[in-house]
Amino acid sequence: MELTFLASAVLATVIAVLCLDWIVGRFRHAAAGGEPIHIRPGIPLIGHLLGILRSGPEYFSRIDAKHPSAGIFSLPLLPFSKFKFYVITDRALITPVHRAARTISFTPFIKQANKGFARLGPESLAVHDDPSFSHDFKSISAQGMAPGTADLDGLNLVTAQEELRVVDELASRSQDGPVSLDLTAWVQHVISQSATRGLYGPENPYKDPEHEKGFWAFHSGLQEILINLFPGILAAKAVKGQAENGRRYEEYLFRGGHKTASRAIRERTSFFERHGFSQRENAWMNVGGDIAILSNFVPTAFWTVFNIISRDDLLGSIREEVSKAVTRDEIEGTCTLDLSILRTGCPLLLSAFQETQRLHTVHAMIREVVRDTTITSTEEEGKSYLLKQGNYVQVASMPTLRTPQIWGGRPMEFDPCRFIKLKKDPEAAGVKPADLPPAAFPVWGMAPHLCPARFYASTGCLTLAALVVLRLDVEPADTDRRWKKPKADMKFVSIERPVEEVPVRVSLREGWNDGLWRVVVGAPGTPSPRRRRPDHALRRHQRRRHLRANVTVPASAISSDTFNQGFSAFEIDSGSLCTQLGGCPPSAKLITTNITCDLSDSLGVLGGCGALGNTGHLIEIDSTNGFVNFKGPLDDNLRCVQCTVDTPSSGGLVGGPDGGS
Numbered sequence: 192m193e194l195t196f197l198a199s200a201v202l203a204t205v206i207a208v209l210c211l212d213w214i215v216g217r218f219r220h221a222a223a224g225g226e227p228i229h230i231r232p233g234i235p236l237i238g239h240l241l242g243i244l245r246s247g248p249e250y251f252s253r254i255d256a257k258h259p260s261a262g263i264f265s266l267p268l269l270p271f272s273k274f275k276f277y278v279i280t281d282r283a284l285i286t287p288v289h290r291a292a293r294t295i296s297f298t299p300f301i302k303q304a305n306k307g308f309a310r311l312g313p314e315s316l317a318v319h320d321d322p323s324f325s326h327d328f329k330s331i332s333a334q335g336m337a338p339g340t341a342d343l344d345g346l347n348l349v350t351a352q353e354e355l356r357v358v359d360e361l362a363s364r365s366q367d368g369p370v371s372l373d374l375t376a377w378v379q380h381v382i383s384q385s386a387t388r389g390l391y392g393p394e395n396p397y398k399d400p401e402h403e404k405g406f407w408a409f410h411s412g413l414q415e416i417l418i419n420l421f422p423g424i425l426a427a428k429a430v431k432g433q434a435e436n437g438r439r440y441e442e443y444l445f446r447g448g449h450k451t452a453s454r455a456i457r458e459r460t461s462f463f464e465r466h467g468f469s470q471r472e473n474a475w476m477n478v479g480g481d482i483a484i485l486s487n488f489v490p491t492a493f494w495t496v497f498n499i500i501s502r503d504d505l506l507g508s509i510r511e512e513v514s515k516a517v518t519r520d521e522i523e524g525t526c527t528l529d530l531s532i533l534r535t536g537c538p539l540l541l542s543a544f545q546e547t548q549r550l551h552t553v554h555a556m557i558r559e560v561v562r563d564t565t566i567t568s569t570e571e572e573g574k575s576y577l578l579k580q581g582n583y584v585q586v587a588s589m590p591t592l593r594t595p596q597i598w599g600g601r602p603m604e605f606d607p608c609r610f611i612k613l614k615k616d617p618e619a620a621g622v623k624p625a626d627l628p629p630a631a632f633p634v635w636g637m638a639p640h641l642c643p644a645r646f647y648a649s650t651g652c653l654t655l656a657a658l659v660v661l662r663l664d665v666e667p668a669d670t671d672r673r674w675k676k677p678k679a680d681m682k683f684v685s686i687e688r689p690v691e692e693v694p695v696r697v698s699l700r701e702g703w704n705d706g707l708w709r710v711v712v713g714a715p716g717t718p719s720p721r722r723r724r725p726d727h728a729l730r731r732h733q734r735r736r737h738l739r740a741n742v743t744v745p746a747s748a749i750s751s752d753t754f755n756q757g758f759s760a761f762e763i764d765s766g767s768l769c770t771q772l773g774g775c776p777p778s779a780k781l782i783t784t785n786i787t788c789d790l791s792d793s794l795g796v797l798g799g800c801g802a803l804g805n806t807g808h809l810i811e812i813d814s815t816n817g818f819v820n821f822k823g824p825l826d827d828n829l830r831c832v833q834c835t836v837d838t839p840s841s842g843g844l845v846g847g848p849d850g851g852s
Contacts, residue, residue, distance in 0.1 A: 225565075225576065225577035226265055226577050226578070227261070227264050227277055227576050228263075229265045230254060230258065230265065230266055232266075239266040239268055239276070240268045240269065243268075244414070246681065247553065247680075247682035247683065248553045248555035248585075248587060248681055249589070249681050251585065251587040251589070252280075252590060255278075255280040255587065255590050261280070262279070262280060262281030262284060262568075263278065263280065263284055263576055264277075264280075265278075266278060273579075273581075273582075274582060275582050275583075276582070276583050276585050277560075277582060277583070278585045279585070279587065280591075282594075282628070282631060283568040283571065284566055284568055284569075285591070285629075285630040286569050286629055286630050287569065288558065288566060288584060288586060289630075289637060289638050289639075291564050293561075294560065294561055294562040294563075295558045295561070295564055295578065296558055296559055296561050297558050298319070298322075298325045299559045299561070300557060300558075301319060301325055302316060302319035302320075305319065305476070305479060307416050307419065308416065308433070308478060308479030309472060309475040309476045309478060309479045310472075310475055311468075311475075312469070312472065314467065315467065315468050315469075315472050318466050327462070328462060329639075329640070329643070331455075331459060331462055332643040332644075333643040335456075335458055335643075336643050336646060336647045342453070342454045342455070344712045345453070346389045346390070346453055346455075347389075347647065347650045348710065348711070348712050349389040350385045350388065350650075350654075351530060351650075351651070351710040353384055353385035353388040353389070354658060355658060355708055355709070357380070357385070358655075358658045358663070362662055362663070362699055362704050365697055365699050369696040369697060369698040370696070370698075371668055372694075372697060373692040373695075374493070374496070374497065374693040375677060375689045375692055378493040378496060379407070379489050380403070381492070382485065382489045382492050382651065383406070383407075383485060383489065384403070385655075386485060386651060387485075390452065390453050390455060391443070391449075391453075391477075392451040392456070393448075394443060394451060396436070396439045396440060396442075396448075399439065402436055405433075407432075408428050409429050409432035409436060409478070410429070410482065411428065412426025412428065412429025412430065413429070413482065413486075415429065416429060416430065417683075433478055436478050436481075437471075437475045437478050440474035440475065440477045440478060441471055443474065444470055444474045456477075459476070463476055483642075483644065486684055486685075486688075487685045488644075488648045488651065490684065490686045490687065490688045491551070491652055493689055494547045494551045494687075494689075495544050495547045495655075496655065497674075498605055499656055499660060500665045505607050506660060509537075509543065510660050510661065512539050512540060513533065513537055513540055513657045513661060515532065515537075516529050516532035517529075524706035525707045526706060526707070526708050526709075527708075527710070527711055528654070528658070528661075528708070528710045529711055529712075530650060530654060530711065530713075533650075533653045533654065534649075534650065537653075539607065539608070539611070540653060540656065540657065542611045544649070544652060544653060545609075545610045546606060546609050548686070549592050549609070549634065550593075550603075550605055551679075551686045552589070552592055552634045552685060553588070553589055553681045553685065554633070554636070555587045556588065556636060556637045557586075558584040558585075559582075560578045560580050560581065560584060562580055563578070563579055565577050569629065586633070588633045588634070591630065591631060592633075597627070597628060597631050634685075634686075636685075654710070661703055662700055662703050662704055662708075663697050663698070663700060664697070664700050666696050667693075667694070667695060667696075668694035668695050677689040677690070677691035678690055
């Protein structure tokens with residue numbers, strides 16, 4: 192009798208939940224009115240929330256696989272709440288989100304992150320509501336790591352020297368025979384030390400092993416801390432690591448360690464001081480700042496190294512290629528690795544790195560709809576969707592980075608030559624950057640919030656890979672000597688993070704560990720491509736070492752955010768641009784939707800025309816100096832000889848004669 196009653200009660204509860212889910216679903220569907228298609232959860236009422244918490248961005252890919260024609264869909268997270276996630280999986284809808292950066296904004300998440308990770312007080316949090324705060328902070332972050340500058344060269348050099356130091360230590364340990372280690376933990380340690388040494392300077396808190404340990408403990412509970420989901424209970428280890436690292440950063444500032452740090456850290460510290468942050472808050476901003484430095488740098492470096500050393504043919508080819516970046520001095524007994532040659536003269540290494548990013552990036556870029564906004568597909572006329580205020584937009588990168596429509600018939604396979612035409616078979620998959628459609632390679636985020644450290648991290652990954660393949664023989668430690676891909680976590684990361692040990696045996700490569708090793712950012716006595724004097728035919732396009740492009744503004748609006756992987760910069764003649772736009776008001780901003788640049792390539796690596804772009808990027812027009820600054824994805828050896836800028840047919844200028852912006 193009691194069992195019958197219990198079964199009846201359970202059945203009644205299930206029926207009630209299903210009915211409630213149906214009613215809520217009908218209510219939401221009726222309220223949609225132009226919004227993206229509503230997807231009901233598999234588990235009634237809270238299924239989507241559980242799926243996101245459990246699987247991260249991979250959950251969006253599973254939904255997309257079930258609804259491949261949707262392109263964008265709504266996921267309700269809580270019962271009896273209008274709040275939802277709009278998930279975009281169609282590449283043609285990414286650029287419209289870029290353009291709507293003012294109404295589909297990342298800024299609210301900066302405030303939320305700083306509240307949770309840096310434990311800011313009410314006054315410092317209120318500063319985030321000033322639009323200039325986010326803009327200025329983004330600007331100083333980018334300036335400290337801008338391509339083609341002494342600041343970035345200095346960062347790259349110190350970081351590479353620290354990577355070399357750790358590799359030297361391993362080489363020394365391997366002199367008496369193979370050394371066994373966990374590759375996952377070793378790469379994590381190398382990048383944790385080298386990246387922070389470059390940024391925080393000689394007083395780097397990461398020299399204390401407890402600080403490095405504290406960060407990764409903190410990192411393990413980021414999700415619970417950010418959403419304030421009982422972090423003291425569910426993520427006690429993370430909260431402890433956060434507090435201990437915060438204390439060490441307080442000591443770092445008190446000692447004046449930031450005064451000998453990189454420009455990025457010095458200016459960031461000064462910026463927060465000017466905005467009234469207390470010294471404790473200023474110190475704790477570094478706790479959250481380390482997430483931006485390490486959480487994606489480390490796994491990107493790991494997968495780059497792993498994908499190369501686990502493929503014998505690729506390993507041999509890259510060893511031959513990067514050996515050209517090494518200069519041997521038999522008299523002094525030194526080997527010098529030139530970072531500029533790694534960036535500009537090793538196309539296979541670069542392609543393997545980019546293919547690693549393509550296959551391991553899981554980022555779902557998040558934005559908040561701060562005002563009702565309609566976005567329209569760039570490829571299907573009339574295909575528009577209403578995104579309502581207060582909801583979140585997640586731009587899922589995985590569908591775009593894995594689709595056969597862009598990457599060919601085998602998009603899930605690792606093809607190290609995919610980004611260059613090195614294969615003899617004309618039918619083989621291979622994509623030049625210029626061939627990519629708009630928004631096809633969103634591995635560094637989404638404009639106007641592209642990762643400011645992308646040039647820095649790229650060089651660090653390429654350098655570590657080069658040092659490992661040149662100096663070390665690495666093989667699996669398992670008895671069967673077979674490489675096994677480690678399991679990875681996709682939650683709260685932009686690139687999947689390995690969470691399994693990879694046991695390996697490391698030995699020295701014969702002939703590559705004699706004498707002293709060192710690294711330089713450019714070959715001594717040889718001007719790097721960035722400093723090379725221009726050809727006579729290009730001089731009329733230059734002024735103060737920057738290029739002036741002939742600018743045209745066609746009526747069509749072809750969007751592009753194609754290839755943001757390079758290391759150079761160029762400028763556009765705003766006088767010519769403004770003339771064709773019918774004049775520019777003072778301090779106006781231009782939203783570019785496509786920049787196509789004819790490229791002159793001294794190395795023949797890329798060649799032809801390259802479609803470049805920071806789609807939707809706000810580019811300041813300063814009528815006093817006559818230039819528009821645009822940091823484009825150009826490698827050091829490339830020169831822009833002519834540009835075309837496409838703007839929306841409706842205008843493209845933000846602001847007017849009244850100075851509004």
